[in-house]
Amino acid sequence: MKGWRNKTKYGLQCFFDVLARSLGLNMLPRYLWFEVTDRCNSKCRYCNIWRKTKHRTPLTVGRLRGLFSSRLFRNIQYILNSGGEPTVRKDLVELLLMEHEVFPNATIQLSTNGLRKDKVLEAVNVLSSNGVVLSVGVSLDSLSESNDNLRGVPGAREKVIDLLESLQPLQEQGKVKVTVGITFTNKNEVDLENTIRYVRGLGFQPLLNWYNTSGFYDNFESEVSCGKSIELLKKYFPDSAYRDHWIKSLRTGDYRFNCWALRSFFVLKCDGTASTCLSHYDWEFGNMACNEPSYVWEDQPSNVVRAKVAKCEGCCNNWGVGWSFQTEGYKRFKNYVRRKIFGSKDCIRS
Numbered sequence: 001m002k003g004w005r006n007k008t009k010y011g012l013q014c015f016f017d018v019l020a021r022s023l024g025l026n027m028l029p030r031y032l033w034f035e036v037t038d039r040c041n042s043k044c045r046y047c048n049i050w051r052k053t054k055h056r057t058p059l060t061v062g063r064l065r066g067l068f069s070s071r072l073f074r075n076i077q078y079i080l081n082s083g084g085e086p087t088v089r090k091d092l093v094e095l096l097l098m099e100h101e102v103f104p105n106a107t108i109q110l111s112t113n114g115l116r117k118d119k120v121l122e123a124v125n126v127l128s129s130n131g132v133v134l135s136v137g138v139s140l141d142s143l144s145e146s147n148d149n150l151r152g153v154p155g156a157r158e159k160v161i162d163l164l165e166s167l168q169p170l171q172e173q174g175k176v177k178v179t180v181g182i183t184f185t186n187k188n189e190v191d192l193e194n195t196i197r198y199v200r201g202l203g204f205q206p207l208l209n210w211y212n213t214s215g216f217y218d219n220f221e222s223e224v225s226c227g228k229s230i231e232l233l234k235k236y237f238p239d240s241a242y243r244d245h246w247i248k249s250l251r252t253g254d255y256r257f258n259c260w261a262l263r264s265f266f267v268l269k270c271d272g273t274a275s276t277c278l279s280h281y282d283w284e285f286g287n288m289a290c291n292e293p294s295y296v297w298e299d300q301p302s303n304v305v306r307a308k309v310a311k312c313e314g315c316c317n318n319w320g321v322g323w324s325f326q327t328e329g330y331k332r333f334k335n336y337v338r339r340k341i342f343g344s345k346d347c348i349r350s
């Protein structure tokens with residue numbers, strides 16, 4: 001009975017969200033991608049964040065507490081803490097604890113390259129002792145030497161494997177929920193099967209990430225490109241509306257979808273600057289540390305950016321597409337009905 005109540009509640013939420021959008025009304029965001037810091041300790045070949053010479057000054061935990069206490073954030077359900085590399089921020093644990101205090105019912109996720117095992121384990125253990133099950137996303141592109149080549153850090157693979165094997169018993173104890181992100185590129189397609197088998201062997205969920213070429217990563221001239229094997233996507237990516245979109249985009253070259261950026265989600269940079277997404281990281285619409293967040297969300301510059309989003313060429317960013325489909329509901333419902341009628345096309349689990 002509880003399951004049906006939740007489904008009914010979700011269905012009504014989707015209906016009213018779509019209705020509000022059709023009437024031109026703004027909604028409060030439910031999902032937030034937060035840039036903990038713009039500094040990074042990797043030197044990835046497909047990302048040039050680490051080459052930055054000018055860095056934003058991150059807001060203190062105290063200022064972030066005040067910002068997050070605004071009514072704009074009262075419906076937040078999910079915070080994805082990313083960067084840069086979050087573990088290079090000294091007060092990371094304090095920050096994560098503050099997020100849980102302000103958003104006690106939200107999922108708190110930490111996205112990391114896995115190079116600082118001590119910081120990740122500290123965050124997991126401290127939050128667990130405070131009754132919080134932290135979601136941790138760890139990057140691992142390959143089990144071969146190509147991982148260190150892609151990440152630009154000698155020994156990165158061993159450090160990530162060490163972290164994952166340390167997280168395994170903690171997940172079994174219910175202290176953490178781990179996913180392993182594999183950026184799907186032309187450089188690691190041949191290693192994909194072994195990497196996924198290893199991740200699943202640890203009891204973790206592998207997640208294929210679309211290779212995003214954008215101003216955020218400053219990687220327009222990289223020799224790395226997105227993986228294009230539809231067969232690999234079908235084989236190793238769970239049957240979902242997101243996978244359908246990714247495959248359709250590879251087949252047709254059309255990446256467009258009904259994006260909910262600046263409606264159900266947005267990007268908050270470490271200094272309080274609000275932006276659209278990673279594909280259009282420069283589409284800023286104000287600073288929420290300098291002005292009341294609700295005012296920034298509803299002011300004219302944000303509406304200008306919303307109009308640009310409506311004409312966007314689209315993408316396959318996993319959280320951007322995923323949060324949009326989660327908000328709208330239609331794509332997920334369509335995929336659910338198809339699986340019920342024609343059977344599941346889930347990927348291989350072994």
